[in-house]
Amino acid sequence: MITTLEELEEIANKKQCENNECREELRVCIGSSCLSLGAKEIEKDLKKSVKDRGIEHRCRVKGVGCNGLCAAGVLVSHYDNESGEEVLYEKITEEDTDKLAKAVESQKPLEEHRSDMSRGFFAKQKKIVLENAGYIDPDDIEDYIAHGGYRALFTTLNDATPMEVISQIKQSGLRGRGGGGYPTGLKWETVAKVDAEKKYIVCNGDEGDPGAFMDRAIMEADPHRVIEGMALAGYACGAAKGYIYVRAEYPTAVEKLNKAIKQANRLGILGNKIADSGFDFELEVRLGGGAFVCGEATALVTSIEGNRGNPRQKPPHLSDHGLWGEPTVLNNVETFANIVPILNNGAQWYRGFGTEKSPGTKVFALTGHIENTGLVEVPMGMKLSELIYDIGGGVSEGRNLKAIQTGGPSGGCIPADMLDLEVDYDSLKKVGSMMGSGGVIVTDDSSNMVEVARFFMEFCKSESCGKCVPCRVGTTEMTDILDKFINKEATKEDFELLKEMCEVVKESSLCGLGQTAPNPVLSTIKYFEEEYIKGIKDD
Amino acid sequence: MSAPTDARYKMVERTMKKLGYKRSALIESLHTAQETFGYLDKPALKFIAKRLRLPLAKVYGVATFYHYFRLKPKGEHNVVVCMGTACYIKGAKEILHRLEKRYGIGAGETTEDGKLSLLTARCVGSCSLAPIAICDNKPKGKLTVEDAVENIEKALS
Ligand SMILES: Cc1cc2nc3c(=O)[nH]c(=O)nc-3n(C[C@H](O)[C@H](O)[C@H](O)COP(=O)(O)O)c2cc1C
Numbered sequence: 024m025i026t027t028l029e030e031l032e033e034i035a036n037k038k039q040c041e042n043n044e045c046r047e048e049l050r051v052c053i054g055s056s057c058l059s060l061g062a063k064e065i066e067k068d069l070k071k072s073v074k075d076r077g078i079e080h081r082c083r084v085k086g087v088g089c090n091g092l093c094a095a096g097v098l099v100s101h102y103d104n105e106s107g108e109e110v111l112y113e114k115i116t117e118e119d120t121d122k123l124a125k126a127v128e129s130q131k132p133l134e135e136h137r138s139d140m141s142r143g144f145f146a147k148q149k150k151i152v153l154e155n156a157g158y159i160d161p162d163d164i165e166d167y168i169a170h171g172g173y174r175a176l177f178t179t180l181n182d183a184t185p186m187e188v189i190s191q192i193k194q195s196g197l198r199g200r201g202g203g204g205y206p207t208g209l210k211w212e213t214v215a216k217v218d219a220e221k222k223y224i225v226c227n228g229d230e231g232d233p234g235a236f237m238d239r240a241i242m243e244a245d246p247h248r249v250i251e252g253m254a255l256a257g258y259a260c261g262a263a264k265g266y267i268y269v270r271a272e273y274p275t276a277v278e279k280l281n282k283a284i285k286q287a288n289r290l291g292i293l294g295n296k297i298a299d300s301g302f303d304f305e306l307e308v309r310l311g312g313g314a315f316v317c318g319e320a321t322a323l324v325t326s327i328e329g330n331r332g333n334p335r336q337k338p339p340h341l342s343d344h345g346l347w348g349e350p351t352v353l354n355n356v357e358t359f360a361n362i363v364p365i366l367n368n369g370a371q372w373y374r375g376f377g378t379e380k381s382p383g384t385k386v387f388a389l390t391g392h393i394e395n396t397g398l399v400e401v402p403m404g405m406k407l408s409e410l411i412y413d414i415g416g417g418v419s420e421g422r423n424l425k426a427i428q429t430g431g432p433s434g435g436c437i438p439a440d441m442l443d444l445e446v447d448y449d450s451l452k453k454v455g456s457m458m459g460s461g462g463v464i465v466t467d468d469s470s471n472m473v474e475v476a477r478f479f480m481e482f483c484k485s486e487s488c489g490k491c492v493p494c495r496v497g498t499t500e501m502t503d504i505l506d507k508f509i510n511k512e513a514t515k516e517d518f519e520l521l522k523e524m525c526e527v528v529k530e531s532s533l534c535g536l537g538q539t540a541p542n543p544v545l546s547t548i549k550y551f552e553e554e555y556i557k558g559i560k561d562d
Numbered sequence: 563m564s565a566p567t568d569a570r571y572k573m574v575e576r577t578m579k580k581l582g583y584k585r586s587a588l589i590e591s592l593h594t595a596q597e598t599f600g601y602l603d604k605p606a607l608k609f610i611a612k613r614l615r616l617p618l619a620k621v622y623g624v625a626t627f628y629h630y631f632r633l634k635p636k637g638e639h640n641v642v643v644c645m646g647t648a649c650y651i652k653g654a655k656e657i658l659h660r661l662e663k664r665y666g667i668g669a670g671e672t673t674e675d676g677k678l679s680l681l682t683a684r685c686v687g688s689c690s691l692a693p694i695a696i697c698d699n700k701p702k703g704k705l706t707v708e709d710a711v712e713n714i715e716k717a718l719s
């Protein structure tokens with residue numbers, strides 16, 4: 024049990040010394056992509072090779088979270104603790120492990136696998152949320168502490184009032200990363216001001232957008248960062264209990280979080296009277312069940328209560344009437360992961376990144392027809408062209424860019440001629456898309472945009488909870504109409520009906536799912552109308 | 563109905579106990595039951611309903627709401643084809659169609675001999691490896707239609 028900042032520092036120092044005993048480290052990425060390419064086996068083989076060569080006292084092998092460049096997995100980084108130099112190796116397979124160990128032994132880099140770390144993919148990123156990802160061992164709380172972890176919590180509990188925390192978060196301008204972009208400080212303040220005996224902090228790790236995996240990577244690579252952010256939220260808002268709701272499709276994230284909570288409990292970093300203050304905070308993980316609508320705040324809360332995940336009308340908002348009817352703060356995983364760096368470095372520092380209205384960074388999952396598929400973190404307001412070309416390496420197989428889809432089923436498609444657009448909440452909204460949780464899907468000129476729109480509509484149709492009519496019936500009807508366009512059997516009336524239905528469903532649905540379901544259709548009509556016209560049969 | 567004597571029910575019991583037999587333990591209990599038994603059969607649903615003092619209709623309602631819960635047993639081998647956006651853009655539909663044709667079953671079904679279940683998922687979170695299928699819990703990324711068939715054939719043989 025540790026109760027003081029000094030004891031925390033002691034753990035950090037001890038672990039740092041331990042880390043420094045080995046001058047070098049081979050860090051094997053065990054993020055989900057690399058894992059499915061055999062990263063665990065590679066880690067094991069490397070350990071063995073390093074031992075066989077008798078260099079285990081000099082070089083440690085450890086598994087770390089996602090480094091981001093998933094397209095080039097399995098990634099292994101060779102890090103020198105003394106000089107801080109790093110060589111990144113890509114496309115490592117089980118056959119390469121002994122060669123790699125030999126390279127470490129002979130101090131001659133394995134050139135054929137060496138990744139160019141000066142290229143745009145690395146150089147243009149700014150890692151705040153993911154600063155630990157790829158460096159620390161997510162299974163070891165001491166490694167997190169050695170990298171400055173839980174210092175923000177301990178210093179805050181010792182020196183700051185809840186209102187001071189909220190004021191920092193407000194000044195930082197942090198906006199919710201779950202899609203809507205609601206100011207986090209304001210959300211916390213509302214709940215802090217409510218007088219109630221019980222309050223809850225809930226972390227939304229449902230990540231329902233099909234094609235996004237930012238939150239997964241954060242939870243898997245740096246679970247303690249999320250936990251620390253939640254504990255700080257608990258202190259600021261006066262809540263003693265928190266839940267992390269994670270989709271069951273992410274078993275590794277669940278395992279890492281549970282392990283992390285256990286370790287934190289054991290050290291007294293979670294539990295009663297944390298840091299010898301009067302603050303108690305307890306955390307539990309709850310599993311989702313693969314329902315997109317459960318990412319919606321009111322549905323998520325009722326799902327934690329053990330019910331079908333039907334959303335309800337707002338108000339009352341969660342800040343008054345949340346989990347078990349008590350005031351509740353619900354934030355996205357990435358939002359919580361931003362709290363620690365803000366409190367450590369100050370709101371002004373944070374405002375130094377991003378734009379006036381969207382400060383900080385955003386993690387994006389780049390996928391689809393793009394060269395460097397993977398996870399990137401960039402300052403808000405970066406131009407789309409930089410994101411797609413400088414970082415993403417452009418469209419794969421030398422084809423031409425057609426559109427960029429952001430915001431998942433609630434978002435829209437942005438045409439290739441709008442590459443100058445700055446990526447932040449407000450600009451994306453202006454062009455009919457939205458930030459969403461951060462999935463960026465690139466499509467090349469071989470894609471049919473009506474089919475893309477249909478894909479999302481069909482998704483919303485099967486994910487609609489069925490509670491309200493516009494969403495349940497509307498999404499079904501619209502899917503059918505879109506089919507007509509795809510089969511080139513639509514009429515001009517169908518086109519009008521489709522547009523009208525989009526408006527009706529948007530205006531009259533109960534929750535965000537239905538209200539945003541027409542967006543992919545509307546945005547493709549706006550920018551790719553000719554593809555719809557092609558689907559209208561001649562009369 | 564007497565409490566099932568199958569030792570595996572102990573696992574479910576443990577989850578319920580940990581959560582204080584509260585009604586909110588329902589979803590967690592269903593997860594444990596599915597993990598233990600592979601799927602949720604009627605005795606399991608009844609057992610949970612009884613222990614948590616919930617109507618069976620409520621338990622059934624929740625179990626059918628979430629895609630993750632299966633009320634039918636899976637085949638001996640399982641293939642989950644990801645139909646998330648990234649995989650869709652990269653041709654997951656063709657892979658699924660080919661498998662459906664090859665094995666004569668639709669998505670969500672099991673072959674008559676119980677050998678193979680063909681399932682779909684909404685993004686398994688490895689989008690950078692799209693298109694992806696999970697064959698017997700092993701993710702196989704950057705698949706072509708041929709790879710997909712080959713992987714299954716290997717598993718089945
Ligand atoms: C249909 C639907 C699905 C959603 N899915 C998610 C999700 O998977 N993850 C998430 O963080 N927010 C999701 N949201 C947004 C949440 O309702 C909520 O606004 C958000 O989690 C609040 O956290 P933030 O303020 O930190 O962004 C979804 C909203 C809707 C309407």
Ligand code: FES
Nearest residue numbers: 644646649688689
């Ligand atoms: S879309 Fe298939 S893994 Fe994400």
